[in-house]
């Protein structure tokens with residue numbers, strides 16, 4: 001498998017972790033209470049840690065003297081390959097939890113497959129990530145149940161979030177050209193294979209949370225091709241501000 | 252990236268490594284924490300391999316620098332590298348490390364099964380490091396750092412950290 005193809009494949013996984021990590025870190029100090037604030041920023045940290053492992057690998061593969069920072073901070077919007085779901089804004093706590101829940105279920109299924117990748121490095125990153133993402137999934141699933149089966153207001157808010165974010169779930173299973181190449185080389189994961197399990201698991205938890213499953217057949221897509229929603233530009237300007245303003249600055 | 256289960260640690264380097272503490276839990280040396288995976292001396296260069304507890308553990312950069320500094324004091328150049336596999340587990344915390352945790356006020360990790368019962372089933376088995384009571388409750392699955400959960404003792408009412416089991 002050509003390095004360039006592998007790099008693009010890794011972006012498809014790593015950029016989800018970066019962008020969701022960035023979204024969660026925006027909440028640092030703004031959580032509804034101390035415990036959830038700490039939980040959300042802990043999860044942000046896990047995701048950024050995973051991102052670093054992927055980007056360090058990409059930096060080595062690219063062989064152009066690139067660093068993980070260049071990859072995180074100096075790409076243009078179209079070069080980020082994250083799904084639309086993870087870039088959606090932090091509207092309210094129920095929305096944050098729903099976005100997290102819809103991603104966590106997918107993320108864990110993906111890593112459980114990726115740990116068998118014939119690429120040793122990706123397998124190791126996945127194995128490490130599984131332990132962390134299991135906690136994330138537990139946290140977001142618990143909160144979905146608590147909010148869904150909570151007060152009238154919490155139920156209504158989280159139901160609206162589910163209805164809204166549902167349209168972004170189908171993209172998780174779209175296969176790009178790089179996905180196919182990676183799969184052919186036994187490096188990548190067949191995301192289509194995860195789809196049935198994903199919806200089954202999601203529905204199970206939503207039902208337990210007394211939430212109804214949206215019936216929409218219309219889904220959004222584009223992130224995987226680098227065509228993002230209107231929120232992405234704002235997110236990136238926040239994310240990239242320091243490196244763009246003070247090139248090569250370090251902590 | 253090589254996958255080695257056993258640690259290769261040159262015993263002559265151990266005293267230096269034992270002097271370096273985990274920046275987030277200063278009572279614990281990086282040896283007791285189990286994050287040093289190998290340490291060998293070649294041509295007066297110490298090659299040290301460490302592994303993170305969690306992917307995003309911000310302590311790793313600091314530990315790397317601390318190792319370099321500690322060896323420089325002994326006029327030894329150190330090269331530190333990071334491995335992810337095999338992934339760190341709380342089983343690698345030494346028994347001396349577990350005692351140090353408890354003395355510091357952090358409940359040491361239970362085994363996998365008991366950990367699940369404590370974190371998910373709400374079973375009262377995590378022992379308060381202050382008074383020893385098991386009449387405790389979980390406040391939050393996530394504590395002050397990624398590796399810990401927040402608990403409170405129902406008897407002495409002190410809040411405390413519980414080091415989560417990681418396998």
Ligand SMILES: [Zn+2]
Pocket residue numbers: 379380381382383384404405406407408409
């Ligand atoms: Zn107590």
